[in-house]
Amino acid sequence: PAGEAGVLLRQARDADERRHEEFEARRPADVAQAQDVCGEGLRIVGAERLLDGERLILYYASQQRVDVPDLLADLRAAFGVAVTLTQVGARQRAAVVGGCGSCGRAFCCSTFLRKLSPVPIRLARVQGLDLDPDRTAGRCGRLKCCLRYENPHYEELRAGQPRVGWSVVTRRLSGTVLSVDVLRGKLLIKPEGSRARVVFNAEVLEATPPAQPRVLPRAGEPAPAQAPEPEVEVAGEGAPEPRWSTVVRRLNAAWQRFREKPPASADPAPSAEDAQADAVEPPGEDEA
Structure with a gap:
């Protein structure tokens, strides 16, 4: 068939x-x-x-x-x-040439894979991997095909786990989730005013997502424009330090004023000794 x-x-x-x-x-x-x-x-x-x-x-x-x-x-x-x-392309080239991956086995693309589907970066983020090419990329320079095989298992484990940025409450503490270890079922939580601690997912009594979750733009879409922060001008002691953009703008304005300043007169300014000599009157005939 x-x-x-x-x-x-x-x-x-x-x-x-x-x-x-x-x-x-x-x-x-x-x-x-x-x-x-x-x-x-x-x-x-x-x-x-x-x-x-x-x-x-x-x-x-x-x-x-x-x-x-x-x-x-x-x-x-x-x-x-x-x-x-x-x-x-890069993946097809690896399939034709062949070789061994970081796992020690022959390339999946050159052994049993018949269709080379693209691997989105989201699959690496689901596993909590950093985007280091040495860990996430195969010999072809693209994301490893095994990320797609493992994704259903990770999605099943993540179904009952809080996500990064959620607020969680346990018997011992409460705080914000900084990172998630999906396989081990561990959470890194940062309580307010204390150092970060590791708890198990089974210890979580309550998990609340953020009120305004961060939405990343899709591929090819421009990033959403952010509203500019209001500038605060406070004089006197105790005034907050100006933002870096404000400092740069002030320096640029000062440099522009310096460039627009008219040039000085061509006659050199009198020195201090010449000015003192002019101030002394020459002696008269009686004094001579």
């Missing part, structure tokens, strides 16, 4: 398996030969020959526009069979 893996025609014979092994052994040579024909304009990341040997599929990655018809003519002349060029 037809499925994600294709249509099942018949069981592979011994001759089919030997031919498949032969094509697998020739794959590195096919990639190297195709790269020599294509040059530096693109990078050949994989090659696959159909079982009948009449068609060669080449997978390439490129950051610039490629003139495919001219390359196909050169590749067909070099290999002597029909050639198909297929451009792949």
Whole structure:
């Protein structure tokens, strides 16, 4: 029957398996030969020959526009069979090349995944992971596909847990949730006027969401405009320190006034000694 893996025609014979092994052994040579024909304009990341040997599929990655018809003519002349060029992205490239992930197992995309679905950043936030690429990104540079596998389990655990920013009350204390450990069922709570403490989710007696929850804009939407804070002008002792924007505006105004100030006279100002000499009258004839 037809499925994600294709249509099942018949069981592979011994001759089919030997031919498949032969094509697998020739794959590195096919990639190297195709790269020599294509040059530096693109990078050949994989090659696959159909079982009948009449068609060669080449997978390439490129950051610039490629003139495919001219390359196909050169590749067909070099290999002597029909050639198909297929451009792949970061995830598809990892699936074609293969390798091992941080878990020590072979890539999911190169073993059993037939459809590479996008992984939104929300799945990493559900698990409480920081957005460090070393932890959340796979070898392809994109978010790990396993985040999608684990998401239903995390969503089930989060169903009865408070979220970050909620106000919770326990027998020992009450405060605001700073972080949530979903798997261990722990909450980091900051009581008012005290240091943060860790409590278990089972200890929570009451959980209240914030009155005005923070709403993040969706991808592609502009961030909501924030109303400017009112400026406070208080003189005298005990006045609050001005905000940084106010300080910068005052400095810019002072610099503008300095630039608009008319230049000084070309005549140099008299020195203090000259001014004192002018103030003393010359002696008269009687004194001489």
